[in-house]
Amino acid sequence: MAESKRADVIGLPLDRIDGRLKVTGRATYAFEYATQGSVAYGVIVSAAIGKGRILRIDTRDAQHAPRVLLVLTKDNAPPQTPWGPVDLPDRFARAEPALDTDEVLYFGFPVAFVVAETFEQATAAAAMVRIQYDPMPGDYDLHAAGPSAENPGRIDGNGPADSAVGDFESAFASAPVQIDAHYTTPHQHQAPMEPHATMAAWEGEMLTVHTSAQLTTSPQEGLARTFNTPKENVRIITRYVGGGFGSKLPYYVDATLAAIGARTLGRPVKVAMTRPQVFYTTTHRTASEQHVRLGADRDGRLTAYGQEALVHCARFDLFTEPVCDAARRLYAAPNRLTRHRRAKLDLPRSDSMRAPGEAIGLLGLECAMDELAEALDLDPVELRLRNDTSSDPEQDRPFASRHLAEALREGAARFGWNKRVAKPASVRDRRWLVGLGVASAIRGDILQSATARARLENDGKITIELAMTDIGTGSYTILTQIAADTMELPVDRVTVRLGDTRFPPTAGSGGSFGAATSGSAVLAACRKLKAGLASGMTESLGSVTPADLDEAYSHAGFGAHFAEVCVDRDTGEVRVRRMLGVFAAGRILNAKTARSQMIGGMTWGIGSALLEENHVDSRFGSFINQDLANYHVAVNADVGAMEVVFLDEADPHGGPLGSKGVGELGICGAGAAIMNAIHNATGARIRDFPATPDKLLATLETLDP
Template identity: 40%
Template structure:
């Protein structure tokens, strides 16, 4: 067969057409028109609705549970309790040998025990014909308890904390030199105690599940950040084959870590559907989210810094206490950033943890680093005041050339450039160094800075890339889309790799029937998926090149594979080539496909090998301006600039959105967010958006974000994760600006009026 091919080389020769551009999100039209459906928006025949009944004690046993009034309500299908419901299999113990074992939010076997482990634990499920009926009937369930002593007051119990255990992934302690002795001998020193409160997840889409059983086959519509581990967990808990479970999660209305684990709502929706034989939807109320989904731990932290008169650090001490629940959670990596930020010859880091009778804590945007950088960056600022030194200059004098603890090279670190660019753009030179000296009318004006830091991680993903005869390129991977533009950036990468227009790329994601993708957490999904897409595209190009070099009449016959380029909708070399349509037609194919599979063993080997060589991280410099009313001490953030060294930016539009979102979340941490827990009984007393105060538009200034766009040579396409670095350092930058405006150091978040008056 002869092939008609392009007579001349196409005009477009740019190696990269889409990566780096501000491309609109490809899921934007579906979301803005209402076409996108979330977990609670799928309809089934005879769909029933479930509501939870929550325990009202922190610890004890259920001695009786009266469901008669609830069952008598018209439209109630069943009331599930531990007395009448077949027990699920218990969750496995967490193990690094099986990372999916860590997906359980708690170790509680819901409705399989009469034990109560925290105030708010689900102890019954009402299934009814309408959601209103289910919620009303749930209010009529009357449990009786035998209460047992409970520890629910973090402040009272923190002295019982024990050293946190290190893991293969996270180290909880470190020592270099003799930090206490160096601190005692330092000419200048600060020794401060900080505290941060518990915080709760408030995604725009509360957790919801729609579960449908067909024999031993389960279909679950679920908002999750971790499709493959959730699938494996459900297979274990319900004793069915993993292949018999399909999880559909094409759209997730925000996660931030709260949807990274399997919580009670998911398990009890699946259980209720199995027991009743009906399709069941369980959409948590906002209050139920507070009671059943973990959030950020409270913490107390000590940061002590010793320095010479020129500002060079001689001692760095950072210790912390956080809490877990007795039924789950893990100590947070609070000192993680402090391991890498400053070149001190003597370092002591120690994380401690105490167990309480509260709901297990969980991941919440930059867990550990977000609250750890508040303490460390506030202490550095306070040391600058004591030295009479500019806080940027102090940081730059202690900027390390290699990792301060392990001595590894940084896999690209341009924090000096970020601070220099930020200082120029923000007008840092106009800052009067005296506290309370700057005013705008009656308002006290303050300017503060802080360093952002978050590790760059990469796991494993399986990816299939298929080129169809019509010219469409299909990327298939079980990715998660929570609003950050996941599908868009992978489409950009694939379009560039295969040289096709972006509009001809289709990304299939959010389905457990697809090749398994990584969890959307730890700012690792983009890099992990990108590595898979790059490998699959490379494999596909090799196959296509082989076809092109063998095809009769092909202009690429005899061409060296290394000289063949994929661009402009085909393969080209030496000014000649052929389109993909021509190639597939000549080969008699309707499509050509390539697949790469992720390997846990390969991931672990690569992770351990690279950890010995490099420290990979996204860093940044936050610049904050506040205005403080001297009469009421109301704090208003008036200007913000963040400059980030985050590797290659794949999509300028979605990246800016991610970084701004992290900064806004950091403003909430700094000024308003606080989950209030009654220390007497462990009850969350503000489980609603009317009493849990999040930033609103009036609280958020225009936020400028910039990046250096310098590729990381040891990451796929040179990119680093950006979902979490934006929040790190934000609370400290606000606190430091408030210190400059008022002269008062607030070390207890959030920064409220009473702490400044």
């Protein structure tokens, strides 16, 4: 009798392995290691000017404050490797020295460090450090710096800054229907709940760093570079992470200074950034100015298709948000143009935040598509269907799988899109103006390198080890499922251990590649172990590399967002009544955690459409919002009914697992669907994100009875 195939464990909506630990407070985060008494507490002092030079630092009062153990400044910090190198291929493995310069590179730049027996004593003493500055004028305003912006050559992800197909300018000039629109998006912050925090301890030449990080091998290499020590001497431990969203791809001076403090004092030192420091000492998403030009024939087929973006990076850095990446692959058009320009500002580093590029690029592009649909008097879903393509329009290769059209059709049917009244401001419900909007979703899919170890224990259980992280996404859970499925064991016979550089190296969590990359390594390790069990094998290593994704194809996840909003006709307050996201993201590894990822991304879409922004006061060079009371992320009351549908998508070319990333696809296009719904509700075209009530008042005046 043939053995029947066991039901797939992969894909089941398994509860999070770490869920109970987290909700009962037993999951240990970086700042919670070590006990009071043995550990000392460090506090970072931040620069109070936007740009300039430190003339003098007076630390006498701080040094004599109660139970202060150490006050570090540029005058007594130990030698470290200078920051960089700026062009290191893995920018997250750069040296990150602290207090090695008298220059202030941005507001909040770390300028001193105080360690004391308690956090409160360190905080009090930190406020006693007196610093004299020689301030210098800086450039802080993206728009003002626009004319001096440079061609960055390459954008994040290593694509070219510019792309061109056909003759965009002539095609646009002669297009029967044209949209020529400028959009702006503001500085945004990742705002993870857990601040960036580290506890460091030395044993001889061995440095152990408990830190809140998305990556493990990069900060290991980076700290080794900073301290000029072999990377084998640095161990990174990051078991649980309270949100990263890109801001914990780099490591920061909390790690450097904790390590210096621990070495100097010969005891463990903890450092957590304050909430304001999370805002101005870590990275943020650049503001952007986007120029979208669309030309179409009367049937709604794009003939000219262009998106140009202006972004900023820190004066000393090279990051370029790939704003137009999505446009390059989303729609067919014979004449195409994308362009990125980058202004250098004296602000903190801009870097990745959930779906760098797509998240804001699609706000401009997909709102412009809505404007085009209106100009054509064509349904916005139909416009998108007419410009679908099965091959990558700028790469001359087919998509491994692309179900954008199916997502749009399925979503339209489920959402009741046919009830949409095309004429804006037509639907009223008591004091509310009601509208529907749609937008496409696309997020590039990549595979990185990872190795995993699978071990058969004496009790017959399996242990999986790899230096992957779980940043709240569900890594522990899906890797358990993959191992259990492959070994044909119940999930409670599998233990997954993550977040330790003593385990085999991985690329960590970022760019939505974590699940596919680490999952493929676990799959390979388990397959090898299973095959070797008969011959007595008890341990195996399995690996995956970017080459495991077939280069003959273009790889991306797709989807469609639908939103219903209501706008208060008096005050301009916008509330999202419901959203539907239909996604084609390859094989779904866990129906529950994948859905949670999508809901999270869509909720971020609400934030980018309605709430999130920070301003720089150019007189001081500093962000004005420095806390979560004023930097508005969506709260429960902002989130209406959320529905997520995954299309059944098998991707035979999608790597060993056939899965695609889900961490970022949910945000891509979500904000545009909301903004398009606002237009449908009111007739207002807000091109300056987010749509706060003040921006709707002028339109509402015209609609008053």
